[in-house]
Amino acid sequence: MMLYLVAWIAVPVAFLTYIHFAYSVGLVDGRLPFLGSEGWKWWLAFVVSILAGATCIALARKRNGINRILWLVLYIVAMGVLLIGAHLTVACSRGDCL
Numbered sequence: 001m002m003l004y005l006v007a008w009i010a011v012p013v014a015f016l017t018y019i020h021f022a023y024s025v026g027l028v029d030g031r032l033p034f035l036g037s038e039g040w041k042w043w044l045a046f047v048v049s050i051l052a053g054a055t056c057i058a059l060a061r062k063r064n065g066i067n068r069i070l071w072l073v074l075y076i077v078a079m080g081v082l083l084i085g086a087h088l089t090v091a092c093s094r095g096d097c098l
Contacts, residue, residue, distance in 0.1 A: 003060035011053040016086050018045050023094045053079050
């Protein structure tokens with residue numbers, strides 16, 4: 001149960017905290033935090049967040065073959081959409097709407 005909480009709550013909170021502070025620090029310097037050569041930092045945080053959550057989901061309950069793969073794919077897609085939506089929300093609240 002604890003691993004599910006980490007996957008569904010701690011992972012998005014950690015990602016949002018990183019995005020929030022990146023915008024806070026970047027905008028103080030008068031720049032956007034994920035433009036140009038700085039974009040790799042966003043991708044790294046995104047991939048690490050997804051992989052950390054997927055690992056928690058995989059370890060939370062022992063499933064057989066196709067069930068394990070199905071739940072992992074479902075988590076990765078759902079969390080990917082959630083994290084991108086959360087990033088857009090924080091970015092737009094900081095004046096960086098697309």
